[in-house]
Amino acid sequence: MNLTEERAKEWRAGLRNAMKAKERTAIPRVHMPELDPEYRSHTRTEEVNLGLTPEMAMQEAKRCLDCANPTCMEGCPVNIYIPKFIKNIERGEFLEAAKTLKDTSALPAVCGRVCPQEKQCEAQCIHLKMGKESVAIGHLERFAADYERESGKISVPEVATPNNIKIAVVGSGPAGLAFAGDMAKLGYEVVVYEALHEIGGVLKYGIPEFRLPNEIVDVEIQNLQMMGVHFITNCVVGKTISIKDLEDDGYKGIFVASGAGLPRFMNIKGENLVGIMSSNEYLTRVNLMDAANPVSDTPVYKGKKVAVIGGGNTAMDSVRTARRLGAERAMIVYRRSEEEMPARLEEVKHAKEEGIEFWTLHNPIEYIGNEQGRVTHMLLQVMALGEPDESGRRSPVEIPGKTEMLEVDEVIVSVGVSPNPIIPQSVKGLEVSKWGTVVVDLETMQSAVPVIFAGGDIVRGGATVILAMGDGRRAAKSMNEWIQSTESRV
Amino acid sequence: MNKIVSKEYFSENVVKFEVEAPLIAKSRKAGHFVIVKVGLKGERVPFTIADSDIKKGTITLVVQKIGLSSTKLCALEVGDFITDMVGPLGKATHIENFGTVVCACGGVGTAPMLPIAAALKAAGNKVITVLAARTKDLIILEEQMKEHCDEVIVMTDDGSYGNKGLVTNGVESVINREKVDLCVTIGPAIMMKFVSQLTKKYEVHTLASLNTIMVDGTGMCGACRVSVGGKTKFVCVDGPEFDAHQVDFDEMLMRLNGYKDIERDEMKKLEIINNK
Ligand SMILES: Cc1cc2nc3c(=O)[nH]c(=O)nc-3n(C[C@H](O)[C@H](O)[C@H](O)COP(=O)(O)OP(=O)(O)OC[C@H]3O[C@@H](n4cnc5c(N)ncnc54)[C@H](O)[C@@H]3O)c2cc1C
Ligand code: FES
Numbered sequence: 001m002n003l004t005e006e007r008a009k010e011w012r013a014g015l016r017n018a019m020k021a022k023e024r025t026a027i028p029r030v031h032m033p034e035l036d037p038e039y040r041s042h043t044r045t046e047e048v049n050l051g052l053t054p055e056m057a058m059q060e061a062k063r064c065l066d067c068a069n070p071t072c073m074e075g076c077p078v079n080i081y082i083p084k085f086i087k088n089i090e091r092g093e094f095l096e097a098a099k100t101l102k103d104t105s106a107l108p109a110v111c112g113r114v115c116p117q118e119k120q121c122e123a124q125c126i127h128l129k130m131g132k133e134s135v136a137i138g139h140l141e142r143f144a145a146d147y148e149r150e151s152g153k154i155s156v157p158e159v160a161t162p163n164n165i166k167i168a169v170v171g172s173g174p175a176g177l178a179f180a181g182d183m184a185k186l187g188y189e190v191v192v193y194e195a196l197h198e199i200g201g202v203l204k205y206g207i208p209e210f211r212l213p214n215e216i217v218d219v220e221i222q223n224l225q226m227m228g229v230h231f232i233t234n235c236v237v238g239k240t241i242s243i244k245d246l247e248d249d250g251y252k253g254i255f256v257a258s259g260a261g262l263p264r265f266m267n268i269k270g271e272n273l274v275g276i277m278s279s280n281e282y283l284t285r286v287n288l289m290d291a292a293n294p295v296s297d298t299p300v301y302k303g304k305k306v307a308v309i310g311g312g313n314t315a316m317d318s319v320r321t322a323r324r325l326g327a328e329r330a331m332i333v334y335r336r337s338e339e340e341m342p343a344r345l346e347e348v349k350h351a352k353e354e355g356i357e358f359w360t361l362h363n364p365i366e367y368i369g370n371e372q373g374r375v376t377h378m379l380l381q382v383m384a385l386g387e388p389d390e391s392g393r394r395s396p397v398e399i400p401g402k403t404e405m406l407e408v409d410e411v412i413v414s415v416g417v418s419p420n421p422i423i424p425q426s427v428k429g430l431e432v433s434k435w436g437t438v439v440v441d442l443e444t445m446q447s448a449v450p451v452i453f454a455g456g457d458i459v460r461g462g463a464t465v466i467l468a469m470g471d472g473r474r475a476a477k478s479m480n481e482w483i484q485s486t487e488s489r490v
Numbered sequence: 491m492n493k494i495v496s497k498e499y500f501s502e503n504v505v506k507f508e509v510e511a512p513l514i515a516k517s518r519k520a521g522h523f524v525i526v527k528v529g530l531k532g533e534r535v536p537f538t539i540a541d542s543d544i545k546k547g548t549i550t551l552v553v554q555k556i557g558l559s560s561t562k563l564c565a566l567e568v569g570d571f572i573t574d575m576v577g578p579l580g581k582a583t584h585i586e587n588f589g590t591v592v593c594a595c596g597g598v599g600t601a602p603m604l605p606i607a608a609a610l611k612a613a614g615n616k617v618i619t620v621l622a623a624r625t626k627d628l629i630i631l632e633e634q635m636k637e638h639c640d641e642v643i644v645m646t647d648d649g650s651y652g653n654k655g656l657v658t659n660g661v662e663s664v665i666n667r668e669k670v671d672l673c674v675t676i677g678p679a680i681m682m683k684f685v686s687q688l689t690k691k692y693e694v695h696t697l698a699s700l701n702t703i704m705v706d707g708t709g710m711c712g713a714c715r716v717s718v719g720g721k722t723k724f725v726c727v728d729g730p731e732f733d734a735h736q737v738d739f740d741e742m743l744m745r746l747n748g749y750k751d752i753e754r755d756e757m758k759k760l761e762i763i764n765n766k
Contacts, residue, residue, distance in 0.1 A: 195706075262709055265715075274745055293531070
């Protein structure tokens with residue numbers, strides 16, 4: 001796509017000239033309508049963000065200056081053509097806007113909700129350089145995608161004539177879904193193998209419904225099914241069937257998108273006490289197993305004084321879930337300061353509105369339990385910020401001798417995840433890094449075993465939905481080229 | 491969805507199922523387990539794979555009614571479908587000819603012991619099984635065990651059947667009688683703890699197959715974690731079998747009791763189901 005040509009199109013030029021830049025920058029940034037914080041801290045599945053109305057979206061779209069050199073696009077990991085979709089919203093062509101998004105993003109309704117926009121596209125917005133708030137690109141993305149879905153006019157992408165080449169995908173998270181969609185479009189016969197009983201990966205078992213309703217993920221999955229993608233749940237590749245079985249079965253390419261599902265613990269005293277669990281366990285119980293629903297057989301402990309260790313999205317999701325399950329005190333315990341928190345800005349804001357306590361610059365060093373072995377207290381080391389580390393974040397240092405005791409009845413450890421080891425361990429010849437990630441050529445996503453491509457968290461460690469999705473799309477493109485070139489050689 | 495093709499009662503509370511699962515049947519080995527979920531809102535619970543038939547494409551599960559999920563499973567009939575089943579999970583038992591092996595099992599551990607005893611026997615071991623229960627009515631699978639073992643010693647707490655005494659008395663009598671090369675124990679955590687203490691005293695290498703709480707069974711959540719030799723291990727991927735002398739059974743007992751109160755509430759649901 002030629003950006004200059006696109007931008008010069010009559011309708012775009014017309015819009016640009018219809019309003020002065022000064023007028024555009026004078027419009028205040030739209031506020032996302034939200035559920036009332038008190039109300040929503042007691043409702044488990046209702047989405048917090050209600051979405052923009054068409055009027056709000058069109059008004060917000062006017063703020064975009066349609067820059068000749070749109071830096072926002074550089075901030076987007078998959079380079080969505082941002083001005084084009086926003087200007088389509090401005091002129092009321094919402095379905096066109098959705099189509100523009102879908103040219104590059106496989107999951108716009110998801111990304112509009114969960115991307116850390118303030119660190120990506122919105123961080124590069126021209127408005128910031130003028131001391132104004134950036135255009136609400138994420139909100140607009142969500143608006144266009146939701147509009148399309150709710151209009152019932154969702155476009156199922158055209159699928160090329162079947163080429164009868166079988167492709168297997170391991171894992172049904174965003175990387176696997178994006179890959180499957182692109183390969184189906186190219187005419188491949190795609191089968192997705194998923195270890196769990198549900199399709200969607202972290203989008204289903206991790207991210208709670210109050211942030212990403214299941215329905216949105218399900219629509220994407222249905223679309224893929226309409227395109228002919230086949231899903232097989234309850235199948236662990238490397239256990240139920242091996243990669244070799246897949247090859248013997250005639251699969252010509254395998255995309256590994258098995259995610260980073262292995263929870264990390266801190267290995268401190270008392271961490272195996274009853275009531276202490278990983279965020280994966282907590283969120284899986286509540287989201288995947290619906291444990292808080294009385295009709296579910298899976299139990300979940302509903303703590304009254306819940307501490308969540310960590311400062312990422314997973315920690316925010318856990319602490320806000322605990323609040324919704326009735327915690328009187330729901331606390332984030334994080335060893336750095338709020339500024340270094342990796343969570344999306346909006347999640348931190350929402351958490352605070354919901355009455356979450358923030359114990360920043362505190363780090364647990366020991367858990368104490370009662371006779372039944374249930375956690376009752378945690379000992380916290382008070383920290384201060386030191387010099388910046390490799391990641392550029394100021395690293396926390398202990399203040400010697402300064403500790404604090406906190407009363408808790410449930411602790412959720414959310415200090416990161418490692419790659420799922422099943423595939424790396426079960427395939428000979430695969431190159432694996434010291435972090436357990438699968439090593440691939442980041443241009444082509446091809447691994448040391450040519451038939452295996454990989455992407456998403458299994459390659460990057462715990463990363464983001466958009467990066468996983470981007471990997472899936474890149475892998476599809478290059479696997480197609482690789483297969484075509486090997487086929488033509490035969 | 492996996493179809494139940496046969497169902498047989500070993501006793502009132504112990505049911506043997508053959509279930510269609512061709513891929514699992516092909517790849518499973520002794521010691522592997524499956525995670526089973528009955529009903530859309532069912533719980534994910536582990537069951538050891540007792541046997542498989544690759545030709546028929548089925549696996550065998552021996553299920554003892556204990557809690558909500560096992561009771562729901564036992565209520566299914568031939569032709570019914572198990573909502574979700576995934577496996578084979580865990581590490582397979584390391585089977586070789588060790589010499590003489592004592593299998594010490596009781597309660598919940600008897601069914602999962604069956605395939606291990608059979609595999610050990612097939613590998614040329616002399617297999618002696620100590621089957622223990624509180625009282626006569628609770629002794630299960632004695633006949634099936636006898637088929638695969640050189641000897642089955644039955645122990646009951648109250649002496650109503652077999653010898654009077656605990657599982658440890660049975661194991662000790664064997665150790666005192668002949669050279670034992672390996673002991674395998676599966677059962678309630680407290681039982682395994684005492685077997686482990688005993689065999690440690692006699693320096694008999696012992697494997698314990700741990701039955702912790704699980705959620706996913708694929709290493710994703712850590713619900714199943716135990717301390718082995720001072721290190722945290724995930725039973726579903728690092729186990730289920732561990733060197734018993736390294737396992738922190740007290741911690742495991744504590745963790746198993748963690749959901750007891752909630753479980754009691756869950757069982758009430760069963761009463762509701764049964765009364766309908
Ligand atoms: C609670 C939580 C909140 C998050 N919030 C955000 C957010 O707001 N924004 C954001 O950008 N990112 C967020 N992330 C991160 C984001 O979800 C991940 O980066 C992304 O999902 C990775 O996608 P993936 O496709 O690589 O893997 P996953 O989504 O992890 O999917 C992998 C799938 O593969 C399956 N699988 C694994 N092994 C096998 C096997 N051997 N055989 C078959 N199937 C297998 C797994 O069961 C899983 O379903 C969050 C993560 C969590 C846990
Ligand atoms: S059951 Fe979840 S990690 Fe073992």
